[in-house]
Amino acid sequence: MAGTASIRLNFPGKLIGRKLEKQNGDILHVASCSSGKTPSLSDQRRLSLVSASAQIDVGISGTVNGKEVNGKHVAEEAVQVGKLGNENAADAALVTSLHGRFVESKFVYRQIFVIRSYEIGPDKTATMETLMNFLQETALNHVTSSGIGGNGFGTTREMSIRKLIWVVTRIQLQVQRYSSWGDVIEVDTWVDAAGKNGMRRDWVIRDHHTKEIITKATSTWVIMNRETRKLCKIPEEVRQEVVPFYLNRSSISTEQTDSEKIDKLTDDTAERIRSGLAPRWNDMDANQHVNNVKYIGWILESVPIKVLEDCNMTSMTLEYRRECRQSNLLESLTSPTARVIGDSNNNSINRKPDLQYTHMLRLQGDKKEVVRARTEWNLKP
Template structure:
């Protein structure tokens, strides 16, 4: 594992409410644990929401790619490692590695984050005290490849589901928790795929926030066998809030 003083490592055990009917951890549950590890990491290094609150800025996830070798099973102990992986213009990069406690790789993920001005809800330029962390970032050859290219776009929905954003769906930025985008995007995938396949790759792009009481629609298009495009939109104004591409095995 990477050698950096910014590394955060936490052990977990897969719990009953985090599994599917096959007793394996769901991808949304895995995503939530990665988000928890990221939160604890920024608290540890003094870059959390509460540290930045006085500056009227907050971190917002904009893009994530997840590759899964194997989803852990009920009661299986796992370890999540995460660390800041540098800056790309106004964006911050973060990597995740998920493994068994014996070191077997389970999944890894590269992610891109921006600073949002909490007053205007627009992108903010990182201040100098944030950019100063660049001196402590690990070498590029020790990090995951940076995310490039565009997410494949859905053209015509084959499956869909409707949702309303409720209070318990919100995070502390007062918008729809980003792990629910993943869950709601995957819900309309045919049940045979969810039951008989495992997600191998997810590429998700977060384009806009959703707020309390929003009516949303999740759409899925089957591109090829075991390959899907996804999006979440707000029918009231036609705005696409997120796009995603998944591959199953």
């Protein structure tokens, strides 16, 4: 939103605000109030978050007069906001603003998130699990909003007919910095082919107000039969559904992509082993196996507490080997692979890590691998 913009909202009772002006990016403040009172902090926060979405540009000054305001389109839901009370109106507009949308035509899907108090860790910043949840949520909404979604999470219509699902085989995240409680971020995602029978999905996370890139991620997906649990080739009908959305772009450059093989850990090579990790019912996803994000917490169970306290994880690569179900018990293995002391004042994503670790999750009973992982860590400033 440039300069001052507004839509007219028809609130019962006194008018609470005249207009909102742009300040510090997209965050707006109330310039004047006919009632002589400034809206509460909670109302101002809602309005700030509404403005974070490019779907609607919001200011308060009266009644809704159509869908075009100052030459800008107002989302259909926003037109209904004026029929609600003051508090409900702000809530409804906020919900509308947090819906994702397509940018760059149909190729890139963007979603806005706010870091909530239950999504941060002991250092008051978003956790790696939180970031992974954002990636997963944006990917699922991308498929749903594309018009090709089937009756399952992330599946297309042709996949649903054939009882097929997507499963991730590898994912890599690079974190420049972690967002704090209350920060507003935007997540962009897109897809491309990965070989003959795979699909690559990439993401970029930005600070919504500064547009600074704070996280990059890339992943590889293959198709599995939901009933037999066996991998299969991409049917031509499915390929034709997804090919129109392919974008030949990588979020992580070839030089930064972690393509090296992750070594297998054993009882002899692992420095730390944590046993007895039990999946709960709530750890299951809609496809009846452990949610991909849950593995991160189990991996960190065998990382030294001193590392968790003193370092930030700057990179994580996960290789998924097999499914895990609620009846399984897991073991988490970790071993340091390198220690390279870099310049602690250099916060570039290209900085060499201070610590590197190799990890593995395996079934406790037969020792079969579930996930291999590699992490890189830098000392906190």
